[in-house]
Amino acid sequence: MKKHGKNRAVIILKYAALILIVLLFLLPIVYMLANSVMTSSEIVESYTTSPEHYANFHLIPDQFSLEQYYQAFLRRPQFLNYFWNSLLITVPIVVIQTMVSIFAAFAFTKLRFPFRDALFFIFIILLIMPSWVTMVPNYMMIQRMGLLDTIWALILPSAFTAFGVCLLRQYMRYVPDDAIEAARIDGASTLKILFKIVIPQVKGGIAALMILTFIDNWNMVEQVVIYITDKDKYPLSVALSSFGTTDPGVIFACGVIFMIPPLLLYLYHSKEFKNSKV
């Protein structure tokens, strides 16, 4: 009886800790959502630097307003352009990186060719190398190619990364060789094996890769600042900061809109993502 009570206390404590952690993670998002439906004056009031600064902190709007969304969608046409810039940069990166990673990971896992493991070792080295290390050589190459200040300067370096190859290779290792051998005996080509046998079994990995790549590049900042000088070509991740200069409230609405595409992508793939195992 005593042990039963002790177990219950432990469970309650665990849940309390979990709820606290969840609240901590959710607070910024809830705060952004709440602020996005407040009036401009209420938001400005919340950010005054008076001694009672924190007294103004609140999550429930005094007056519900969609003014910020109206401003973002209808009064700031440049916001929409930045949104499309983000999509134009992110979608090709996700598509190219996913395709390249699938083929490369398949080759490294299921095909036999000389120096396969040595080449993969080089891939691993690339993976652990911080992006800043390759930033300068990348810049020089892009400059030589005449791609500076174009979206290709952002797409090309980000589309070919080792991360996707390593991630999918881990998934593909669990695809049984017997199934591939059986398909080969039945006369299936390598491409057919990849598309009919391997890819259906690593859907979770591909979904994870797409989501992670999308989020990573949707939030791209450093590369943009380095490779792009024309502010009209900035993606939303960089341009977002410029919206709050005259009207701080708009930045919250822009932030909410900004997080919708990755959220939709995650929701679409959530089942595969959760069920996937490496």
Added chain:
Amino acid sequence: MKSSIKSIIIKVSIAFLAIIALLTYFSGTIDNYLLPHVTCTFGGEGTLKYDLRTASVFEPSDSASADGSELRFRFTCDPSLNTFMQMGASVNVKASVQVGKDEYAYRSGVAVIVGKRETEEGIECTAELKTMELQEGEEMPVYGDTVIIDNTFESQRYRHILMKSAIQNGSYVYVVTEGDDQKRYVKQTPVTILAESDFYAAVDMDADMLPIVLTSTKEIHDGQRVTLDG
């Protein structure tokens, strides 16, 4: 069930993108439709501060006196400063003058432009120090042959305009003051940004002479385009 959720997500995504696409396509029309109509009046005296700093080493011209009390010096500035470099314009000066080996005395004061000509390098001006005050703690007389000028060009006119304005290169400056129930805007003052800061801007000569104040009953924000009624 699973596929129905996915199809809902796809539909939501398509709807979201379609809305954004439509808004983008019609953004110009919508923006024009929503632009506030404003009436236009001529503004009176305003105050605009343009605070342009250049720090350079200038050689005093021949007429510089040995003790620096009537120091006349020559300097070359960027052509974009042409507006300000008018004959008789005042230039705030901080002068650092060598007074001995590795010793400098610092003075600040006002110089007046007494000569001006355009060269290949820019606008060459000759200025004459009118008042000079010793910095606190300095008692040494100023002499020598090297003067470092830290120029601050300042005009009391229109000070207020730029202090509260949205400034964009090649664009327009708007806000002057906020009234009780309406905002007053200075319209279309072409500006040239010389440095990335609120106060580091130069104002076009024409606009400098005759700013136009717009009065709007609708809510408008800094830098926003407006439709003129008058």
